[in-house]
Amino acid sequence: MMKLPTNLPTYATGLKQVLTALRAKPPVCGINPEDFEWQTSYAIQQDSNNLISLKELGYSLKDYEDSILAMTSFKGPCKILTNAGEILLREICLNLEIYARSSNFIISKRTRAADSHSKFIYDMIxxxxxxxxxxxIAQAPLIPHLIRNAATQVNYYYPEDDDCQDKKIAKWHVDGMNFVFNILLSDVAEFEGGDFIYFKGPASQFSLRQNDDLVMTSPSKHIGDTIYVHGSKVFHAVTPVTKGKRVSIILSMYCPYLPEMDSNTFWHVAGDDGVPATLKSWGAFKTAKKRGHAAYSSIGCAPITWEDLA
Known part of the structure; x- marks a missing residue:
């Protein structure tokens, strides 16, 4: 458990979220030249130990049915890539900072739609x-999220400097996405601060003043350390980096068998990408949700079934 930093804000909701969306800028376009090729051997299988289910987090049958409650709410840190895969992904994501934009919504500085800039990331996911x-890990068949701008995002954290009076942080928030993987791409020797923290309880019970003892810190310290979080159900944040630089990539996934479970709202997505870019992707997302398991054919791989998770 830990005491919360008093200067760590919570993300905008309601009218403030709408106003943030109206000011937000669209992601930067461009393809980054790279000499790296994804190999399926870079992926490594994780065991199913040390999973915290949604039920164990405090959700109950009044919230969701049993099959949903059995899904993972949190796991980590764990490894999902070999050392070779981690090193290549790190170098790629460092190079993608040229496409980063600043934001006042959740993450201060980030590159959206990273797989549109990198063929390695595109093939990986x-x-x-x-x-x-x-x-x-998630206990649900997954594909990359159908809202491409949100499916892959690289986050960059620095101490405050002369150019920006605000520290690069991740505010307290829940994600629009359900199935979210946060891969650390910096080693503990390269930065200070920058702790991944989360609220160990249902999102509806999130209260900083009353529940400080339910705020946990994940011991992610090394390149490749991965935290899985059921993003829309777990409040989480990253504390300010006080020295050095912290980089991570966020992979947001979607379960094509449970389209009604998706928690995204138009204004949550627009808070990051602005209204025009979100209007373009939102209609396509609503149409794509109707495909079910056929969504796997659109990414060129055989469907993953519930039986495959056993």
């Missing part, structure tokens, strides 16, 4: 072996 490993 569409590799069936890689997706199967992620699906076993």
């Amino acid at each position: 569409r590799d069936r072996n890689f997706l199967l490993n992620l699906s076993k």
